[in-house]
Amino acid sequence: MIKTKADFLDSHRRMHKRIFMFGEELESYIDHPMVQPSLNAVAMTYELALDPAHAELLTAESSLSGKPINRFTHLHQSTRDLVDKIKMQRLLGQCTACCFQRCVGMDSFNALDVITFQMDQELGSSYNQRFRKYLAQVQGENLVVDGAMTDPKGNRKLSPSQQADPDLHLRIVNEDEQGITIRGAKMHQTGAISAHEILVMPTRSLSDKEKDYAVACAVPADADGIIYVYGRQASDTRKLEGGKIDVGNYHFGGHEALIIFQDVFVPWERVFMSREYQYAGSLVELFAAHHRTSYGGCKPGVGDVLIGAVQAIARIQGTDHASHIQDKLVEMVHLNETLYACGLAASYEGNPSESGTYRIDYLLANITKLNVTRFPYEIARIAQDIAGGLLVTMPSEKDFNHPEVGPLLKKYLVGSHEYPTEWRQRLLRLIENLTIGAGSIGYLVESMHGAGSPMAQRIMLARLANMETKESYALKIAGLSETN
Ligand SMILES: Cc1cc2nc3c(=O)[nH]c(=O)nc-3n(C[C@H](O)[C@H](O)[C@H](O)COP(=O)(O)OP(=O)(O)OC[C@H]3O[C@@H](n4cnc5c(N)ncnc54)[C@H](O)[C@@H]3O)c2cc1C
Numbered sequence: 088m089i090k091t092k093a094d095f096l097d098s099h100r101r102m103h104k105r106i107f108m109f110g111e112e113l114e115s116y117i118d119h120p121m122v123q124p125s126l127n128a129v130a131m132t133y134e135l136a137l138d139p140a141h142a143e144l145l146t147a148e149s150s151l152s153g154k155p156i157n158r159f160t161h162l163h164q165s166t167r168d169l170v171d172k173i174k175m176q177r178l179l180g181q182c183t184a185c186c187f188q189r190c191v192g193m194d195s196f197n198a199l200d201v202i203t204f205q206m207d208q209e210l211g212s213s214y215n216q217r218f219r220k221y222l223a224q225v226q227g228e229n230l231v232v233d234g235a236m237t238d239p240k241g242n243r244k245l246s247p248s249q250q251a252d253p254d255l256h257l258r259i260v261n262e263d264e265q266g267i268t269i270r271g272a273k274m275h276q277t278g279a280i281s282a283h284e285i286l287v288m289p290t291r292s293l294s295d296k297e298k299d300y301a302v303a304c305a306v307p308a309d310a311d312g313i314i315y316v317y318g319r320q321a322s323d324t325r326k327l328e329g330g331k332i333d334v335g336n337y338h339f340g341g342h343e344a345l346i347i348f349q350d351v352f353v354p355w356e357r358v359f360m361s362r363e364y365q366y367a368g369s370l371v372e373l374f375a376a377h378h379r380t381s382y383g384g385c386k387p388g389v390g391d392v393l394i395g396a397v398q399a400i401a402r403i404q405g406t407d408h409a410s411h412i413q414d415k416l417v418e419m420v421h422l423n424e425t426l427y428a429c430g431l432a433a434s435y436e437g438n439p440s441e442s443g444t445y446r447i448d449y450l451l452a453n454i455t456k457l458n459v460t461r462f463p464y465e466i467a468r469i470a471q472d473i474a475g476g477l478l479v480t481m482p483s484e485k486d487f488n489h490p491e492v493g494p495l496l497k498k499y500l501v502g503s504h505e506y507p508t509e510w511r512q513r514l515l516r517l518i519e520n521l522t523i524g525a526g527s528i529g530y531l532v533e534s535m536h537g538a539g540s541p542m543a544q545r546i547m548l549a550r551l552a553n554m555e556t557k558e559s560y561a562l563k564i565a566g567l568s569e570t571n
């Protein structure tokens with residue numbers, strides 16, 4: 088069982104993944120400076136579970152084995168569990184200021200448990216039993232699982248079966264007594280390199296012409312036929328420069344990768360949906376609802392770090408006394424806490440499914456995510472306002488260390504003389520990281536598109552808003568209901 092950071096890194100030393108980055112296949116990824124910050128961020132999900140101050144939040148009692156497990160592998164058994172998940176994500180956001188990569192898997196488990204249970208009840212299949220057996224192993228070994236939903240999708244106007252290339256959505260290409268073979272790709276995979284397992288799910292609702300695309304299954308992350316291509320992030324090569332300041336967040340960072348499945352064999356015991364196209368849509372919706380709510384935990388956690396950095400830079404630059412600065416900081420707090428409030432509300436309004444696993448409130452989950460598509464951008468805008476132009480014109484760390492210009496930079500780029508220039512340098516780099524650098528991928532663009540672009544939430548809101556009931560309230564108050 089993986090318990091410590093060292094166990095986690097050792098588990099990866101035993102894996103043989105094919106990873107491409109900058110046009111080359113990596114020989115090893117554990118010690119690669121581009122990958123290390125991501126592994127450090129995931130390792131925090133193990134380290135905090137061992138910390139007596141946080142163990143209660145980071146662990147739960149397994150509904151499958153009755154044993155203590157890491158909460159990232161838990162099936163939520165109550166609204167308290169849903170709330171604790173959000174609190175755990177905020178804590179991890181505060182401790183890493185980046186994506187800690189384990190929530191997509193956790194949200195996938197909770198969606199798959201509910202939907203496979205429903206499938207078994209209606210179809211007489213045994214997918215839920217299979218899935219729970221698999222999950223018990225994940226819990227027992229404390230594994231990191233990548234939730235792989237998003238297909239490349241090709242021409243968005245066309246359904247999977249209408250695409251010029253049928254592989255643009257991942258599909259079953261063969262089936263025999265031992266299992267199935269899948270081909271395709273999954274895009275934007277959060278923490279793919281940090282994962283031990285990949286949990287594949289369909290990307291959208293499907294018709295009876297698209298049965299081969301209705302597939303959910305688990306694959307070891309280093310299975311034969313899997314290729315990873317590491318995604319670039321803004322300012323990513325600063326990690327290769329050898330310094331500690333210009334990266335902004337030296338210890339932690341997230342990553343995404345494209346995963347290509349070149350005819351990967353999956354034994355039946357790891358298959359949890361195989362052509363039952365009529366359940367693809369509800370699986371996507373439930374996963375998305377859980378993950379949309381997750382952002383009400385992690386983004387406010389990262390927001391706390393950004394707000395803290397802005398508060399500090401205002402003090403260092405001598406603007407903290409100004410009423411407009413104080414008001415802008417209050418506005419950042421207001422936006423940040425609104426996201427958290429939404430995440431908590433969706434959790435408190437959760438409800439039990441037939442399988443016993445708790446579902447999140449769909450309407451409030453989508454409200455959470457729609458706010459997440461906007462508020463971090465506004466928080467980032469205010470951060471850049473208060474930070475000033477040096478945020479984007481500051482010379483490099485190497486210049487600060489140069490024998491001739493270094494002292495000049497320290498002289499001219501100082502803020503308030505109570506603070507060394509390096510404080511200003513470090514805090515501006517952190518704000519840069521989170522608002523336009525590598526950290527902005529997780530804090531901003533992922534807030535826009537992760538778990539579905541804003542229109543996907545609007546479609547759900549239109550469906551869930553129950554406008555007829557609202558209209559009936561109005562008609563009654565206006566004295567019109569009797570006359571209709
Ligand atoms: C940083 C990051 C991390 C992610 N992590 C994961 C992960 O771990 N696992 C995972 O499975 N996925 C992950 N995703 C994927 C995420 O769910 C998708 O980005 C999201 O669903 C949008 O899909 P897309 O990127 O293909 O954009 P598109 O779907 O192409 O959307 C782009 C725009 O086109 C619009 N659009 C799309 N289709 C149509 C249409 N038919 N008609 C009209 N307008 C349309 C959208 O509304 C949007 O405005 C991640 C994404 C990001 C950015």
Ligand code: SF4
Binds near residue numbers: 187277381
């Ligand atoms: S974006 Fe947030 S919710 Fe999603 S995996 Fe990263 S930290 Fe978790």
